[in-house]
Amino acid sequence: MADSGKKKAAGLPLPLMQGLHGEFYRHCAAGRLSFQRCSDCGRWRHVPREICPACSSWNWSWEQSSGRGTVYTYTIAERPMHPSFAERCPYAVVVVEMEEGVRVLSQVVDCPPSELEIGAAVTVDYLSVGPEGTGANDRQGEEAGDAGASDSEGIVLPVFRLA
């Protein structure tokens, strides 16, 4: 148990901010929900992948989403299945289908779970959840010998509001 001097909160599980996953979240932190788009076939993709599953191209760029989508499906957690979310119950986890065609797992922050409807129009918003390196997940990263960088503005999740 090395004393790293870093305080580890038993907080929300946060993304590890590594590789392409980290790039996705850094775009969110900059207020630009972006997805990878293949430079050859034009197809959008999410979650991040190194090559295009449609045409195997290595050429792609991050492109900003319109931020608009509709609720594709959801589930409402009434009982906590993870201690970090116990106080939030009941809460809805929502799959949003974006105008670009990709789907994003997220939450609709301004709608009571009981009023959610499939097909509802939503637009992106951003939720700051803490500085990097403070999430419950980061212990995994440390064990893997990668403490991660903690030099940016923090971790921001893409969330949604009713349009």
Place this chain on the structure above:
Amino acid sequence: MKDKACIVGVGATGFCRGEGSGKSLHGLQLEAALTALADAGLRAGQVDGIMPFPNLGTAEGFAASLGCENLRFATTVNMGGAAPVASLGVAAAAVTSGLADYVLMPAGWNGYSGSRAGAIVQEMTASIPGGAIARDFYLPHGLVAPPQWYALIARRHMHEYGTTAEQLGAVALAMRKHAQLNPAAVMHDKSMTMEQYLASPMITDPYRLFDCCLETDGAAACVVTTTERARDLARPPVYISGVASAQPYPADEITGREDIFRTGLTVAAPRAFEMAGVEPADADFAQVYDCFTFEVVQQLEEAGFCTRGEGGAFVEGGRIELGGELPVNTHGGLLSEAHVLGMGHVVEAARQLRGEAAGRQVADAGLGVVTGWGDFGDGSIAVLRN
């Protein structure tokens, strides 16, 4: 490979909650393994192939305990709850090709007294194929556990096809009814009505408590060998007529699939039925991996027992109960017997085809189907006959 390999021995421990099994994870599975070997009339030392369930033990460990001095086939199919049935296919391929003579498949856990579902979420997320995706894109929003993953599919199915809570309830009630005929079932002597089902607390909408599988301690195992060797063994062989497993696409991410209802079983089922040369309607029963009620509805559709969207109506009116058109989970399944990771379904299928299911025996059972479901919708299916 049709009918070239057989299940020649099956066994299970008792199933319990409460105080727990009192056995280690390893010991519990050893008990089931020894029961299956005794059932087959094999000595443990004859086993030369072992296929453990993912993350719950190693072939080396089982071989060491069982005195298997000639272990030459050791592998695990990494498909979560779809692993046992998928392993039937791999084992059949192994014994028919000569890679092994007798393949033992143990599965089990102290799912109640040991690693309860809530406690293993993070550990599991690290071990499933899409673990890094779940960690970085699901967990931060509170999507942390299998009932939530699958509830997303169930909710969409209800939206597109009008599947109702009462139809999910019909699955729960059928499994519970069958458990009343199975003295080994944890829910034996605990009958359930639709009113009780609907009144059970919501866990993750649309899943209520009684839509969810049990958390239990217990293990089960089976042994596979060639049809030729099976003739010399103690029990009537159960022929593996058709078997297949497959992955959804993509298998490591559950929300973005173009067709969210297309799972591994969608791909696997036609192959298994084709290999066996039969149709779904030929089956006398089906043991369908029932981690949650909707997964039974969905698998009945994707396996071809009914068309997509008709699964809700299919499970109503006693059709999936004993005496109905297609009895499903005659042992009570994960919902009402015990959560033995899908191996319980294999054991029950073999018992039915050997005519040993006592008060829950399907009359003249000659052909049965068993399915597996795991991780983000991995699928497996075997068509078995006597």
